[in-house]
Amino acid sequence: MTLINSKNTAIFALLLAMFVSAFVVAEDEEAQEQGDETVEGEEQAASPAIYIPLKPEFVVNYGGKGRLKYLKTGVTIRLANSDAANSVRHHLPFIRNNLVMIFAAQTDETLESQDGREAMRDTALANIRSLLEAEDGLDPEQVVDVLFNRLTWH
Template sequence: MLKKLTLGLLLLSLSLVTAAQEKEEEVEGSIYIPMQPPFVVNYGGAGRLKYLKTELTLRVNDVHTAAAARHHMPLLRNAMVMLFSRQSEESITTQEGIAQLRETAKSEIIALLESEQGEADVLEVYFNDLIVQK
């Protein structure tokens, strides 16, 4: 009786693990990963202090990239802090400058994830919020 019960529990646990793996692989569409908490950095170099506050969300295409982004979030956040602090006033006060900053952020995130994981299917980087104090 104990052997049957043990075998039954083993089969049940294997079926649950298999179902969980299939469910993970069945995710279709984009996965959105917020980079929390918001970024608050000084920018603009010498002179009067200027602040930038922003919230970012990554849009990735698969669960492997999502897991890699979550795992390497401290590395990604550090890169974004460094990127935002290097900005000049001109680069974040125009629509073209903000679009370029978004593309640069995406490129840096992809490069970091590829160096750590080998591949990265990051589709977009979105600014949920962008506040600049001059």
């Protein structure tokens, strides 16, 4: 009985080793094929984007006279690299202040239209870019985008 168990164990170990080596070879071939697809002179893929969510979410009164209105939004800033991320973290109070001012300047008309919301997002992006360029000399293109994760108003 012991001979059968050790024979089965040896066969199982051999099959397992063959399976694992076939899997490793397949991964190496796939990685090499992906490397071959790179065109000569083309740079490797850029570093992955960095996302910085601004916490807590913004709750801002907007509009003018009349009924009290508020806007609530979650904002995330998409950045190209860690230098830009460090710059955003350093100037976060200034960025948050400017975003509050942008949100408070909105009207019902701008918030109710897709174009108005897009214009608000573009204004926020341009504001952050210019702030970081003025304060740290950061290339504006390193601030890739401003994303509204949630946007509600009443």
